[in-house]
Amino acid sequence: MKKHFLFVALVLILGACRTAKVSTSKDEVAITFLHLNDVYEISPLDNGKIGGMARVATVRQNLLHENPNTITVLSGDFLSPSVTGTLRYEGKGIKGRQMVDVMNAVGVDWVCFGNHEFDLDEKDLQERINESKFNWLNSNALEKINGKLEPFGKVVNGTKMPFPKTQIYTFKNAKGEEVKMGMFGIVLPSNPKDYVWYDDFFEVARKTYNELKPQCDFVVALTHINRVDDIALAGMVPELKLIMGGHDHDNMIEKIGDVIMAKADANAKTAYIHRVVYNKATGKASVKSELKKINDQIPDNPEAAMVVKKWEDIADASFKAIGINKNEVITDLKEPLDGHESTVRNQQALMGSMIAKAMTAATPDATDCTFFNGGSIRIDDVVSGKMTQLDVLRVLPFGGKVIEVKMRGRLLEQILETGLKNKGSGGYLQWDRITYEAAKNEWYINGKLLDVNQEYKVVTSDFLLTGKERNLDFFTKTNPDIISVTDTFPEGDVRNDIRKAVIAYLKKN
Incomplete structure (x- = not known):
């Protein structure tokens, strides 16, 4: 229990008590999201013109310089499928290991499950989870272990730490007043596996929001569901401020009532930058979203580029080994x-x-x-x-x-x-x-x-x-x-x- 408490405390500390540089009044707190979804390629596409996770790392660093309250999220689908993931390295299948390594280097903060995470068998998925330095937010998928349903989790120092169903960030405005933001994450049940049980994502989202609402000033969601379901969710939970979606591979943004729902292009060809400003005095949050093209006009982050190059070299060697x-x-x-x-x-x-x-x-x-x-x-x-x-x-x-x-x-x-x-x-x-x-x-x-x-x-x-x-x-x-x-x-x-x-x-x- 002590280890579990320490892990949860560490997660909360990482998200707590931040004071934003970007603010228009002493009552306001600014939070920036760098939002990706459905990323299977670590390297640029189209002869190097678009995409590339080392470029994403540069965008993240620039946003952090602009606003330390920057949170980088990936709304599901990254462990599979990819060519590199089908290859072998160090005697076993790579199966998304390259993605976790690169995402760690980029500095991703939070992910939710996508349906393709469950392409992996239970053992390989657990290994990828254990290798990740980022946090996993999972509200509606449970792991079947010996006939029981238990939360998925990360093994830390021999102890399995369950993924949180929700996360609450605490920020402070210039007056020192606390602003609390809640998050939850859901995935669609389109990839049935013997080791996975899916709860109804609509019901879970509504229940989870109702649990967060009394504790938070506003709530956002990471989702990996179909566009029509995101729209339905916005109608069911009309006080959500922002739905950062995945599963669909083309960029889109829609306003459903007061809810902003957005998805970027797959494979990091674009990313959404959502700038949220919450005014403690009025109790209102505004969201401004910018679709950022990830292209050859953005330089590589050197540290992330080194990790990308490492896996490109591993892939080349694996191709040669299998003829x-x-x-x-x-x-x-x-x-x-x-x-x-x-x-x-x-x-x-x-x-x-x-x-x-x-x-x-x-x-x-x-x-x-x-x-x-x-x-x-x-x-x-x-x-x-x-x-x-x-x-x-x-x-x-x-x-x-x-x-x-x-x-x-x-x-x-x-x-x-x-x-x-x-x-x-x-x-x-x-x-x-x-x-x-x-x-x-x-x-x-x-x-x-x-x-x-x-x-x-x-x-x-x-x-x-x-x-x-x-x-x-x-x-x-x-x-x-x-x-x-x-x-x-x-x-x-x-x-x-x-x-x-x-x-x-x-x-x-």
Whole structure:
């Protein structure tokens, strides 16, 4: 108990009794948030033009100089997925270790869970948590341990310290009056794992806010939920001042009543800077939000850059060890392939079409059509000109098998209709040999009108057949409209790894 008390006390001391430089009156306290979300890349993208965590570290240092009451937050999704995370180092998988190391160097203060943190198994997730120097805020996810539900936590000196459900910061204005700010963090239950139990995030958010409200002057939230749910949350808890969101990968800001909800672009291409000013005399808080581009106009922070370089060198060595020549050019693209999530999750894209065609080409038997989830494309960038093996790995860091499923037409129609409804999310489908006529709401498979009573040979990804994609929980091996599944292949068959199928296709075309 003493160790637990000391840990909690240390966390509170770190956030307590700060006096701001930036203030317009003696009654006011200014707090600045540097807000990131969904960061999988430690290095700049687009030939070094955008992103880069060493640049984020510079922005943070500048904000701290402007206002010592600066808090850097990352609203979920950073441990997975990434190419580096799939590699091995010191005899075991990296699995987000590079991200934690770089985030420690940047000086991140708080994170909440994202759904992709639970891509890791329980042991690896615990190791990443233990390596982190930042704090974790978690209000609605619990760990299943020996049949019991317990808070996730960090092991410190052999003792597991549970993550707080809430955090209260104490600041002082120029008069010496205390201003208390409460925070909580929630995550959506989109990644079911045996070791995780999710409480209803709406109910938890409302309950947690009601607990914080009597203790605090105002409350902010870190969330990793869908945009529509953030908007609903703002309506449910209209006195929240600021929702710093994640999960969506494109920058956005909305005002719902008096609540500001914002999300930055994924992979630190942008960050939000929220400047909050609370007036003790009036009891009101104002929020001014600035979308900051993280680009090559911002110099690297030297200390963070050293850590980034260390992991870039480790990744290079790991590629060589597994026989991957990351710099090998496999094709010279005639036109750019847009892999932005705003594209592949909303419309049929050239990159999605290319991958689907590669999946079709990898299957020797006659195939009626191919589809896969656009969310498996994770590069969130444009690939143009000379395309390398590394580009393919960045596009599809999850890998996975290319499988064959024989199914009835009524199931195929249901899947395709669901894919359309998933527009805007990772469950939107990219395809080959499929045409949709929206005016007639008709599907054509390999040039012929889809027949719900016909049997079709379909190529897809092994992930989709788990039923874990959004709204596609019915697509599993036990579905009565599935006739057969072929998902075991000889060693060396490119169907064992979709990335190898794409590389082989691009080398031939």
